[in-house]
Amino acid sequence: MPPEKCEESSEGCCWKRRTLLEKILIVLVLVIILVVLILVILLAVGVARYKDMQGEVCTTPECVQAASSVFKGIDFSVDPCNNFYDFACGNWRKTHVIPEHRTYLARFSVLREEVHVTLKYLLEGESKPNEPKAVQYAKKMYRSCINMTNIEERNLSAATELLDSFGGWPALGDQPGGRWVEDDFDLSLLLSKLMIYYNNPLIGFYVSVDSKNSSARMIFADQPGLNMPGRMFYLRGRNDEKLLAYKNLVKSVLLEFGADPDTINADINDQIEFEIALANITIPSNMRQNSEDLYNKYTVGELATFFPEPTKFKFVWKEYINQVFGMERINMQIEDDEPIVIEEPRYFDKLFVTLEKFSKRTIANYVIWSIMQNRIANLPSRFENLLTEYNKVLTGRVGSRPRWQKCTSFVNSYFGSAVGRLYVGEKFEEDAKIDMNSMIDGIEKAFGELLEELTWMDEDTKSLAKEKVDYIQRKIGYDDFILNDTALDHGYQNHSMDEHNYFGNIMKLLNLWVSRDFTKLRQPVNKNIWTTSPATVNAYYSSPYNRIMFPAGILQPPYYHKDHPRSLNYGGIGSLIGHEITHGFDDRGRQYDKYGNLNQWWGDVVIDKFINTSECFVRQYDKYSYPEAGGKLMDGFQTLGENIADNGGLKQAFKAYRAWVASRGKEETPLPSLNLTHSQLFFVNFAQIRCSNHRKADAIHHILTGAHSPPRFRVIGTLQNMKEFSDTFNCPAGSYMNPAHKCRLW
Template sequence: MNSYVQMTCYDHGGVEEDDSSILTASVPTTETANFISPTVHIRTFPVVEGGGTGSSVLSGWARIRNGWRSHTALERSLLLVTCGLVTMMALILPVLLSAYVNLKSKQDLRLLHISHRSGTSNSLDDRCGLCTSAACVSASALMMSAMDTSVDPCQDFFQYACGRWIRTNPIPSGKPIWGTFDRLWQDNQIVMKTILEQPAESLVSEAEKRAQRYYQSCLDVNETMEALGSKPILELLTQIGGWSAIEPRNPEAEKRWVFQEALQTAHNVMNMGGFFTWAVAEDDKNSSRHIIQMDQSGLTLPNRDYYINKTENDEILVAYLDYMTKVGVLLSSAVDPQQIRMEMKDVIELETRIAQITVASAERRDEEKLYHALTVADLQNLAPFLDWNAYFQSAFSQVNISITPSHPVVVFSPDFLHNLSAVIEELVVTDKGKRMLHNYMGWHVVRSYLSYLPKAFRDAGKILRKLLMGSDGNEETWRSCVTDTNSVLGFAVGAMFVKQNFHGESKPLAENMIAAVKEAFKNNFDNLDWMDEETRLAARDKADAITDMIGYPKFILNPQELDELYGDLKIESNEYFLNNVRSNQFALRQNLIKLNEPVNKTLWGMTPSMVNAYYTPNKNQIVFPAGILQQPFFDNSFPYALNFGAMGVVMGHELTHAFDDQGREFDRNGDLAPWWNNATIERFQKRTECLIQQYSSYTINGQPLNGKQTLGENIADNGGLKAAYHAFDNWAANSDDELVLPGLNLTRNQLFFLAFAQVWCSSSTKEALHLQILNDPHSPARYRVIGPVSNMPEFSSVFQCQLGTPMNPKNKCEIW
């Protein structure tokens, strides 16, 4: 996968690892501040047109009730009797349905996706204070089936909310993680499979037909990949002078090999990674323009720690070497396997040297300190291992753009580039060093295409994947092909997905909820004694300026505009490998051409089917794709306690990202600029230390979390829960709706917290948890629940937790 178009202009802490085909479930994110870490990559082509923002906080929500006092005494008596009967039925229904759910625990959540409530809101069950609609009964059964009511919620709210779910939902074979998000993604995959397998004549745009052809090429029912064998990758390698590791020694050819020429081809023609990463992206200090950005990269294993702490990771390093050797042997019968193994050891040695100069993500959270404005000429002085003007010109000449020594470049890791330059300058002057550089480059090209080669290549990394993730990552072919198609042609797939699966009435409700959560978030500013008045006013102004985009970009439903997005991208139904070569090159050109174009702040950076959400600081924008606006997170027919507890918290989370330790550095226009009072900054940072210490005290299998690395997400988790709760509380104060779920002896405020917690019901292998703690800016699911609720007095009040219990500690952390 191309690392250039994917490069983030916000989460710079996450780019120390390069995209790796080894890890099918742990690919680094390209989005700026995601709600969860995506398990798939999106090749982000430019997208036009966004969505609007909701204007009314409570408009259309309050349901009209007939007053109790308007009934006669006889009517009230009859109503009480009838309500009792309805209540008994409602209590029995979820129990029966819960039993059914347990018997069918391995089936997808879609079995419980009941359509919208019918009838008027002034129904008998409403007047009884009990929601007995199909949606409410199924939601109640689903929530009950996840709970472990033997656990005191004040002792461990995660176990209380999810204990039974964890026991009855073992991690499926081939997966390292299994949770609510994963189940919904599987539901979405089924929808996408159906639409990708429909007759071609029913598709309305060429882009949709391309998506279908790509999907067919991935399924490869004619076994074209097996027939071609290694021929496609060997032909590709000729563009960088072959791959020394798998070829008989040829001193003359090795002397002719030129590092800069090969790197320019790998990066700027093939669009492959290695050594460092760069992209055209929004300028952090002038978000209306595009600029070249550069950052550290170059590792195959998902974290520098695997290379540096060799004693702890010896088994993984050996498995990695075995993996590389297997791939080399599959590509060549002309070279002794032991010789290939020695060559691959040299590649690991070079990656180790790169790891040693790579800065850990936890140390890369200050955006102002990361930003270094240079020119191409300055870059030449900083890192003279390349002729940088020639290097960039080799890329931009493809789109008729000229680069000069005075052209601006933003470098986020100048020390890394300077040190990398020293390493490469040392190696490039010796025959052995040049061979090491060539083998490193060849490996990074090959590993990027292993998924598009015969099964033997795809299986070569099974042992390594198992060691890293606790799972070999295998899944049904159609599922991986759906995911891959969505990655390459996601907006074409998205057009079909939203027509099939996204209800138009979802958007107005989502807009109203966002407006309510934003209003609650802003109202809380007045309660923050650490914030000075000038900063408070500016913060309110920034919150008002946040735009939201919901569901999907409108243009994808216009066949002509959708076709224009993918331009001349050629996709054939029997050319899986070449389809990916062409799509990589297409993505590169689409990124390069942006350099001289103004920034379009209505672009989408995530495809509609994704079960995720994100905030982009350069656009001061929050985005909620159609893929997440579904049960169990969101449904028009759910009581609002459930919608606010699940989806409302997601909305609050993304809003809070605008004011976390990184987002707060960007102003209302999306520019990296100082707008906080210095004294307020100091008080804010003091409060962040509380969160850092709190989360660093949590452990998983004896391994402590990195509270500094996860700080931004922890701020968003805590602030998002608080904002969503107060938004729900404000709504409840303006509504006579007292509906609760049948079978659950919980108030609507308790239901809010339960709905929030059950979003995070999940299980992970110990290996996946270890990798998450090393890599992920998000805390593990358990602590995304108990961390925020233990900081909220409102939670303790609702569940009547005594002071000093685990969920109601004496010392609490609060920022927003």
């Protein structure tokens, strides 16, 4: 039988004719080809995955900038669970030196100076055609401030004219600005004349929103501020270096005005004794926490009965009040039945008794010095040198701010809306308003969810607390009226600025502000009006307005940037949003209802539980030893309100951030060169907005007078109380940043 033929297309037939060796070789070749194909496929998949992983890193310019900023601040040699402040801020603190003109350097103060650089550029620009008058006045004010040649040439002429209008400064004797006559001394009249320039020694006197009816205004009288930063500076002994430095400042200024060096010592010694006595009758801030205790309503006609007028020299309550309200641009008559709130009766019970222990001359010297201490910074540079010497002892500041910084700061304070008009046009991005509103929505929602977890608050009070949050008014960026020329100029009608008369401009502005504020007594309260300049680096909560405010100046890195990761924004501005919201529920804010009225909307049982629970924070912060202040211990009660706001605010911001991540279904894209998750970055930025360096004198000053805890403990204290932080950084139980006992109110 002939052999079977195989067709070229018949593979089975061909295979049958192969030898065993050929078959083995063919199989081996096929296996090798298959292995190569698998390796090629795996390699391709690996390359693709590598490329995908590379694509997950955010490489936009904004992300690179954010990563660089975060990286430069961190000290990676520090274990975050041992000390998170030193971890997050360690390298920033090593690479930032406190300038001579500052007592401290902080992230927010660096940002503030950057804002003032922008203001310098804007205020030095030429006026444009049809520029609003308010903007023109701001530029003229700046030019008058920066012109030191003119200020030196004018010397003391404007100051001595001012002193003459007050009846003279007794300690100057027969020198210009002196020539005081004891028989002409009228304390009511003198105090009212100082109020023309918003200076109120002995009696803190002002018009403000009625605490119990926030739709109306009322007259208030309170204990005044003192000429040193706080009462404790007077109570540390007559040989305390800070009191001696203050005494030397008074003497040096008097000598510059021409006082007789052989006679002024007696005047100064008597004045210091009076200031010490005044400090002794003022009430410490830690005894002024209950707003209800500060609301003591009288009529003007009753004041002389409850707080008898002195007999040694002339002071009549009604005369004083009507002299203030009778000043030009106010021209208002106050009757006996006009209500007035005396915030501190304990002070006024002792004021006139204390005054009568001293001579008219001593009281007059003190009152006149009180306004001159505020005005010597507006005189020739030699007075600035005297202030520098005083501040060197008081706060450790060894230099003076550059003149342009002083001038931009002053103009921003008094022409805030006009300066804000320029700043917003130059720097502010409108998208920030939309973004901020979205963040506030999320943080308020988080507050409500955290509220449900509380065990010390009953359900009815929780419901009222939610209502108060819903009623919070928001102010973001700037008020729209600054873009309207007519509205912007309205506040400066019948006023002008002289670019060649700095001192005179200041006195005009002070008078403008006091007349504005006192005229409002009979005007309805506009709760929509802004109360701060858009070019401000800060944030606020107002109890009478139940309002949070975030000016344009703070809506920039490290707090916020629309193109930065949300982890950084929530850790930065988000923690501030939560902080300001929580102020509505701290030791003072909780006393005001959703309308901004002082009103006990909590029951007594809940109030007692709040006070008892908040004691945890007092004990916690009392234990912190501040290394920058030489190891001095903090005062947890003095800083209680801000500590409550820090702790509650951060919890809300983190909860809102995680809810935002959940809503998008995935984590944010990592930042380059940082081996940190976005939850970790949230806490890092929360800490880094607090990075700061302090001189020892300033740190001690902060401990004595500050309402906030030092930045170090605003970070450490808050994070020690957050389980979410410890979980995020895997901090072992019992480590410094993860103590077993944690405090919580909100």
